[in-house]
Amino acid sequence: MCLAIPGLIQSIESLHDGMVSMAKVKFGSITKEASLEMVPHAKPGDYVLVHVGVAISIVDEEEAKKTFEYLSQIGEIDELIEHTQA
Amino acid sequence: MKYISEFRDADLVARYLEEIHRTATRPWSIMEVCGGQTHSLVKNGILQMLPEQVRMVHGPGCPVCVTPLNLIDKAVYLALEKGTILCSFGDMLRVPGSSQSLLEAKAAGGDVRILYSPLEAVKIARENPGREVVFFAVGFETTAPANALSVLHAQRSGITNYSILTSHVVVPPAIEAVMNDPDSNIQGFLAAGHVCAIMGMDEYFPLVERYQIPIVVTGFEPVDLAQGILMTVRQLEQGSHQLENQYARVVRPEGNPEARKVIEQVFRISDRDWRGIGNIPLSGYELRPEFAAYDATLKFDIVIPHASESKECIAGQVLKGIKKPHECPQFGKKCTPQHPLGAPMVSSEGACAAYYHFSQALADTETA
Numbered sequence A: 001m002c003l004a005i006p007g008l009i010q011s012i013e014s015l016h017d018g019m020v021s022m023a024k025v026k027f028g029s030i031t032k033e034a035s036l037e038m039v040p041h042a043k044p045g046d047y048v049l050v051h052v053g054v055a056i057s058i059v060d061e062e063e064a065k066k067t068f069e070y071l072s073q074i075g076e077i078d079e080l081i082e083h084t085q086a
Numbered sequence B: 001m002k003y004i005s006e007f008r009d010a011d012l013v014a015r016y017l018e019e020i021h022r023t024a025t026r027p028w029s030i031m032e033v034c035g036g037q038t039h040s041l042v043k044n045g046i047l048q049m050l051p052e053q054v055r056m057v058h059g060p061g062c063p064v065c066v067t068p069l070n071l072i073d074k075a076v077y078l079a080l081e082k083g084t085i086l087c088s089f090g091d092m093l094r095v096p097g098s099s100q101s102l103l104e105a106k107a108a109g110g111d112v113r114i115l116y117s118p119l120e121a122v123k124i125a126r127e128n129p130g131r132e133v134v135f136f137a138v139g140f141e142t143t144a145p146a147n148a149l150s151v152l153h154a155q156r157s158g159i160t161n162y163s164i165l166t167s168h169v170v171v172p173p174a175i176e177a178v179m180n181d182p183d184s185n186i187q188g189f190l191a192a193g194h195v196c197a198i199m200g201m202d203e204y205f206p207l208v209e210r211y212q213i214p215i216v217v218t219g220f221e222p223v224d225l226a227q228g229i230l231m232t233v234r235q236l237e238q239g240s241h242q243l244e245n246q247y248a249r250v251v252r253p254e255g256n257p258e259a260r261k262v263i264e265q266v267f268r269i270s271d272r273d274w275r276g277i278g279n280i281p282l283s284g285y286e287l288r289p290e291f292a293a294y295d296a297t298l299k300f301d302i303v304i305p306h307a308s309e310s311k312e313c314i315a316g317q318v319l320k321g322i323k324k325p326h327e328c329p330q331f332g333k334k335c336t337p338q339h340p341l342g343a344p345m346v347s348s349e350g351a352c353a354a355y356y357h358f359s360q361a362l363a364d365t366e367t368a
């Protein structure tokens, strides 16, 4: 549960009368919601490190891809997929 | 098991490892604080590739492992006796409580749900206005912004049927506890990269000074760990003690100011019990009084008997790096990931489970 996983911001939505804003973030083949409140400058097209549903930093594309690749190899992305299907 | 030759920058990893072999002339004990790093060191076979002189000691940085028995019992009570929707990260489910785990509570009819994020728990609360939803908020500093944000989201949208059961711990006091323990002989630390991505590096300067030890902020991939260990060994061999940042591509010296602001808004520092270690002063977070309405321990009348830890589990010594998992008499015998006696056997970030799953690595490196 302690890992942060890099993903690509696709869109940002404002929910519940603007009280909560969430982004759609793509991790490989799956898309999940994440909060961008800790990275207020992030915009669609940026890569962010997401930890338990909250983006904690912006990373560059190459870094994001390498880390994602590593996490896939060691099976850490499976956990994310499991949560998405559940 | 995967080997590092398949991973990012494999050549670079090999070069760092060679350099560690060349540099280390005396025996050194280095602790990696973070359980994610323990997992990576064991899983990628790095432990086997280090020279004999460099002993990696596995620290207490696994939130699942250090969540007190008493809080597991409280979570089970909230699920079974109070009829709440008890939401948790998946890793917590099999951690043994004094009579049962959350998984057993679920089998007994408790509404226990595994979530990826605390923000999803707020959504469940919104969708179930007639039920109480509790999130079991465990974690180190990395997870604190998400748990804090869940409370802020609930508050902003006027949700009153949401609360958290907090078991938040922070790293620097744990380093102090390890250094103050007369049985431990740690000479340098790898600090946890993602913790520092939030908190920054400032709070580690006093530790470097007080204990005259090198601390290297390190990531969790093989290339990070190999480089972080090399940086630490270099300092040790030169007799220097500095705070260095191996993980600069993610960790800025000031951390993430927005995240720190949210943590400070919602939590305040408090004393914390660490499972297996005991009470460490000022080592965790609790909700600020302004957020008392979101504190599950205040919201519900929780009546549970006092319970004590299994006498057979030596998790405290393992978490402080005094004993290695396989030195526990129960390791792989009465205690396995299927039937864990203690929390470090449950989570993949726990040292006992890491050793169990990759016992080959253990056989090769730990014959001494």
Ligand code: SF4
Residues within 6 Å of the ligand: B312, B313, B314, B315, B318, B325, B328, B329, B330, B331, B332, B335, B336, B340, B341, B342, B343, B344, B345, B352
């Ligand atoms: S092997 Fe099991 S009993 Fe022994 S310290 Fe680890 S968790 Fe506790």
